[in-house]
Amino acid sequence: MDSISTSVWQRRGSSIIFDQKSLGPFISQGAIISLRTALSWTGGILSVPPMPARTILISGLETMIETLKPQEAEDFLAGRIRPLLITLQNRWTDCGIVFGFSSHPKAFEETSMEEEVLFRRRDQKTVRLSEGLWDGSATVNMKRVVRERASAGEEVIVGYYVARIS
Numbered sequence: 001m002d003s004i005s006t007s008v009w010q011r012r013g014s015s016i017i018f019d020q021k022s023l024g025p026f027i028s029q030g031a032i033i034s035l036r037t038a039l040s041w042t043g044g045i046l047s048v049p050p051m052p053a054r055t056i057l058i059s060g061l062e063t064m065i066e067t068l069k070p071q072e073a074e075d076f077l078a079g080r081i082r083p084l085l086i087t088l089q090n091r092w093t094d095c096g097i098v099f100g101f102s103s104h105p106k107a108f109e110e111t112s113m114e115e116e117v118l119f120r121r122r123d124q125k126t127v128r129l130s131e132g133l134w135d136g137s138a139t140v141n142m143k144r145v146v147r148e149r150a151s152a153g154e155e156v157i158v159g160y161y162v163a164r165i166s
Helices: 020-029 035-043 061-067 070-091 129-141
Strands: 002-004 014-017 032-034 055-059 096-100 108-110 117-120 126-128 143-148 155-162
Touching: 002 155, 014 070, 014 129, 020 055, 020 096, 020 143, 020 155, 032 035, 035 055, 035 061, 035 070, 055 061, 061 070, 061 096, 070 096, 070 126, 070 129, 117 129, 126 129, 129 155
Parallel strands: 002 143, 014 096, 032 055, 055 096
Antiparallel strands: 014 155, 108 117, 117 126, 143 155
16 A cells, blocks of 8 residues: 655545544634534535535544444445545545544554555454445555654654545
8 A cells, every 4th residue: 555645635535534633733723524514415515615624524433433333334434425425526626525533543454465444443343444435446546644753754654545436
């Protein structure tokens, strides 16, 4: 899996970001909305994003994944979130859709072939996160989002990004 260190994930495509330092500016700018609000857009999506920011941070997906049974969570991702992402990316081509997570980075596990990202819930059950969100195209198009650690110059994984799903 390739890595990116640019801010492209903020301006297009969709991503899962779990690094609080990376999410902080969007929270302070008020570019955060609830998952419930985002899901309501599928009934009649606006021609332009409802916020002036080029990044929309959606909160609440982590809670859904944690509270549903693992299979129900995967079905929810594939049946409700993936169609939402497709609709939003087709309408708002210059807007990044970010799902913010507060879990520790170790809750996100790349499979041995780095083709899929799993989310390990607090109850230690896993959910196929990238498969549910981005379908099979994630294996080719998914990228690790990284930033440099200030002191050591090493890369820190802050999330995962897919430019476009179909």
